[in-house]
Amino acid sequence: MSYSVGQVAGHAGVTVRTLHHYDEIGLLAPSERSHAGHRRYGDDDLDRLQQILFYRELGFPLEEVAALLDDPDTDLRGHLRRQHTLLSGRIEKLRKMAAAVEHAMEARKMGINLTPEEKFEVFGGFDPEEHAEEAERRWGGTDAYRESQRRTASYTKEDWLRIKEEQEEWGRRFVAQMDSGDGPESAAAMDLAEEHRQQICRFYYDCTYEIHTGLAEMYVADARFTATYEAIKPGMAAYLRDAILANAVRRA
Numbered sequence: 001m002s003y004s005v006g007q008v009a010g011h012a013g014v015t016v017r018t019l020h021h022y023d024e025i026g027l028l029a030p031s032e033r034s035h036a037g038h039r040r041y042g043d044d045d046l047d048r049l050q051q052i053l054f055y056r057e058l059g060f061p062l063e064e065v066a067a068l069l070d071d072p073d074t075d076l077r078g079h080l081r082r083q084h085t086l087l088s089g090r091i092e093k094l095r096k097m098a099a100a101v102e103h104a105m106e107a108r109k110m111g112i113n114l115t116p117e118e119k120f121e122v123f124g125g126f127d128p129e130e131h132a133e134e135a136e137r138r139w140g141g142t143d144a145y146r147e148s149q150r151r152t153a154s155y156t157k158e159d160w161l162r163i164k165e166e167q168e169e170w171g172r173r174f175v176a177q178m179d180s181g182d183g184p185e186s187a188a189a190m191d192l193a194e195e196h197r198q199q200i201c202r203f204y205y206d207c208t209y210e211i212h213t214g215l216a217e218m219y220v221a222d223a224r225f226t227a228t229y230e231a232i233k234p235g236m237a238a239y240l241r242d243a244i245l246a247n248a249v250r251r252a
Contacts, residue, residue: 002032002040012049027066028052051079058086144205151204163203170195174240175233184242190250193243209248216244 009016022028023039028049032040041049048069055065068079155163174192182188193212200207200215207215219225219237229237 002042005039008041008046008049012053022052025062027062054083058090144211147205167199170199171232178233178236178239184239185246189243190247193240193247209251212244213248216241
């Protein structure tokens with residue numbers, strides 16, 4: 001049984017012009033001709049075309065495809081083994097690419113454009129991506145959330161380390177304030193609470209006093225936030241909450 005050039009083109013998903021070109025360069029010459037001189041392709045021709053298209057899909061130039069197919073030491077089984085090896089390599093490469101894209105998508109979702117190693121260097125055991133969906137669910141519709149996403153998307157590792165250093169330095173001064181014995185309503189404590197708010201404004205979004213007091217209540221209501229501050233100093237979450245509330249009243 002033989003097939004016309006149009007039939008082969010339709011079955012293989014290539015153009016008639018492509019088949020003509022393959023014939024002209026000797027890569028795929030039809031095994032038969034009709035009485036009118038038209039190309040007719042047999043089953044062996046179709047098998048060869050399948051091999052050609054496979055190697056082309058993997059990026060081989062036509063010259064190399066011809067050399068591979070005409071190698072007298074390689075039979076059909078040899079081609080299949082080679083193709084299996086090439087496909088396995090392509091699958092692994094695509095798997096790694098998919099993992100990289102997935103990582104980039106998650107990083108972009110949180111606005112944190114860092115590699116896993118850089119994120120560990122900056123955030124330690126805390127993984128911001130674990131809270132990405134919750135943050136978007138709770139605040140995704142707010143201007144503050146959108147502004148935070150916009151700003152942090154451009155931060156480099158050096159930016160995050162600088163932010164981390166400034167926040168840790170603030171934390172040391174806040175602990176010293178607690179150790180002083182003065183209450184959270186003292187002027188020094190309220191000043192540090194105001195500095196805390198200003199850091200949020202500079203690094204993430206415009207943190208109004210209303211937003212700040214809402215955060216303050218969350219620091220003691222949400223065990224995860226409480227644990228973060230309690231790890232710095234026991235009692236810090238409640239002390240900070242009270243200082244923030246007092247500062248908001250002072251600024252009202």
